[in-house]
Amino acid sequence: xxxxxxxxxxxxxxxxxxxxxxxxxxxxxxxxxxxxxxxxxxxxxxxxxxxxxxxxxxxxxxxxxxxxxxxxxxxxxxxxxxxxxxxxxxxxxxxxxxxxxxxxxxxxxxxxxxxxxxxxxxxxxxxxxxxxxxxxxxxxxxxxxxxxxxxxxxxxxxxxxxxxxxxxxxxxxxxxxxxxxxxxxxxxxxxxxxxxxxxxxxxxxxxxxxxxxxxxxxxxxxxxxxxxxxxxxxxxxxxxxxxxxxxxxxxxxxxxxxxxxxxxxxxxxxxxxxxxxxxxxxxxxxxxxxxxxxxxxxxxxxxxxxxxxxxxxxxxxxxxxxxxxxxxxxxxxxxxxxxxxxxxxxxxxxxxxxxxxxxxxxxxxxxxxxxxxxxxxxxxxxxxxxxxxxxxxxxxx
Numbered sequence: 001x002x003x004x005x006x007x008x009x010x011x012x013x014x015x016x017x018x019x020x021x022x023x024x025x026x027x028x029x030x031x032x033x034x035x036x037x038x039x040x041x042x043x044x045x046x047x048x049x050x051x052x053x054x055x056x057x058x059x060x061x062x063x064x065x066x067x068x069x070x071x072x073x074x075x076x077x078x079x080x081x082x083x084x085x086x087x088x089x090x091x092x093x094x095x096x097x098x099x100x101x102x103x104x105x106x107x108x109x110x111x112x113x114x115x116x117x118x119x120x121x122x123x124x125x126x127x128x129x130x131x132x133x134x135x136x137x138x139x140x141x142x143x144x145x146x147x148x149x150x151x152x153x154x155x156x157x158x159x160x161x162x163x164x165x166x167x168x169x170x171x172x173x174x175x176x177x178x179x180x181x182x183x184x185x186x187x188x189x190x191x192x193x194x195x196x197x198x199x200x201x202x203x204x205x206x207x208x209x210x211x212x213x214x215x216x217x218x219x220x221x222x223x224x225x226x227x228x229x230x231x232x233x234x235x236x237x238x239x240x241x242x243x244x245x246x247x248x249x250x251x252x253x254x255x256x257x258x259x260x261x262x263x264x265x266x267x268x269x270x271x272x273x274x275x276x277x278x279x280x281x282x283x284x285x286x287x288x289x290x291x292x293x294x295x296x297x298x299x300x301x302x303x304x305x306x307x308x309x310x311x312x313x314x315x316x317x318x319x320x321x322x323x324x325x326x327x328x329x330x331x332x333x334x335x336x337x338x339x340x341x342x343x344x345x346x347x348x349x350x351x352x353x354x355x356x357x358x359x360x361x362x363x364x365x366x367x368x369x370x371x372x373x374x375x376x377x378x379x380x381x382x383x384x385x386x387x388x389x390x391x392x393x394x395x396x397x
Contacts, residue, residue, distance in 0.1 A: 105129065159280060159289035185351055
């Protein structure tokens with residue numbers, strides 16, 4: 001058995017999500033089978049201050065201060081955008097050269113969960129299993145069967161500088177397993193989905209992936225809007241991703257998602273789709289990311305949630321995310337701005353600005369301090385604003 005510390009926790013967190021090249025803390029072998037165990041755990045103190053009026057804009061499922069009790073200030077001790085994570089990955093290479101992988105990822109949170117905005121002492125939130133799949137790899141590429149990170153919005157999510165920190169919705173600690181980073185303010189969260197996904201081999205930096213995904217309901221904002229739900233699924237969801245990796249860490253990507261569904265009460269059909277493009281620039285200790293998306297009935301942060309109005313008509317959404325960071329010795333300072341717009345509601349925007357400081361304490365252990373400003377706007381309404389200060393630590397092993 002051997003122990004390997006991870007010196008770059010952010011990179012390891014990304015690999016936990018993508019499972020493309022995970023960094024394992026503990027490894028052992030027996031009879032040609034390798035077992036690797038890795039994980040992350042951390043916690044933050046968060047303080048969210050709300051600026052909310054009776055007529056404040058709340059058009060998005062993820063509007064500012066939406067889940068704060070009485071839209072008031074909230075203090076919490078919690079995990080951030082990442083839950084705790086414990087990964088067990090088993091691999092075996094056959095005599096013919098085929099590689100077999102089984103992955104079990106357990107992702108518990110630390111909050112006391114209850115209804116949105118509420119908390120009950122003694123409650124537990126431990127039922128989050130994000131990775132459970134079989135993958136078969138050979139010269140022709142790979143096939144993944146099971147539950148894992150989906151393809152649409154994957155790299156935009158990973159480019160979010162608040163991934164190791166907190167971001168938005170810290171005031172919802174009593175109901176959500178994690179906070180929400182910049183989800184719904186610049187990108188659509190990829191989600192972990194049951195899927196069958198084929199990936200080509202990497203050829204001169206290019207790789208393509210295509211997934212057949214379990215379909216999900218297409219629906220309005222369930223909290224404020226209400227309305228019909230497209231909940232009959234006789235065809236799957238389809239997602240695709242094309243990436244190009246440069247030497248030195250720079251990257252380009254584009255992805256899509258498409259799904260049809262119909263209503264159980266009227267048989268009315270709807271088609272949801274989204275497209276995304278983005279890139280990462282790495283120049284020495286400087287890193288910058290930019291991505292943009294557009295979609296019809298895509299939803300305003302999570303796939304197909306907040307996708308329609310109260311009559312079942314599709315919403316068009318679009319947005320972009322920009323960030324940059326620089327490494328000063330053991331300290332990294334990053335800034336970010338993102339916005340998601342609902343093009344069918346005049347002036348409807350969800351904006352988030354963040355500044356994040358990450359300090360390497362020892363290999364694998366990081367101190368993180370963050371300030372995030374979240375604003376939800378709409379013509380004819382007052383702005384809703386949430387400002388969150390967070391500080392804590394994250395261990396990746």
